[in-house]
Amino acid sequence: MSVRLLEPAQAELDEAIGWYAEQAPxxxxxxxxxxxxxxxxxxxxxxxxxPLTLEIRRCRLKRFPYSVVYTLDAADILVLAVAHQHRKPSYWRNRILPSH
Known part of the structure; x- marks a missing residue:
């Protein structure tokens, strides 16, 4: 299985990396x-x-208040969001593919 990030999830990851980089070296x-x-x-x-639903799961990071929200898509793991745990719960739900 390989892991793929949806474009919005990649953008969230990049944004969080940038924010934390500005906070401390x-x-x-x-x-x-x-x-x-x-x-x-x-x-x-x-x-x-x-499991958040039958097909969607969440794995929380330990040190940071973020979760990786993902689903299984055929032979891949599809990351729907790199979501901050204290902001807008379930905002990523519109990213779910019609087959899910």
């Missing part, structure tokens, strides 16, 4: 590394995390 890199670690875990164990 190395913090943006730390956010990226933790996100990559979570993506690798999701790739290895796609069914392991909290």
């Amino acid at each position: 190395g913090l943006g890199d730390a956010f990226l590394l933790e996100t990559l670690k979570v993506l690798k875990l999701i790739e290895q164990f796609p069914q392991a995390w909290h």
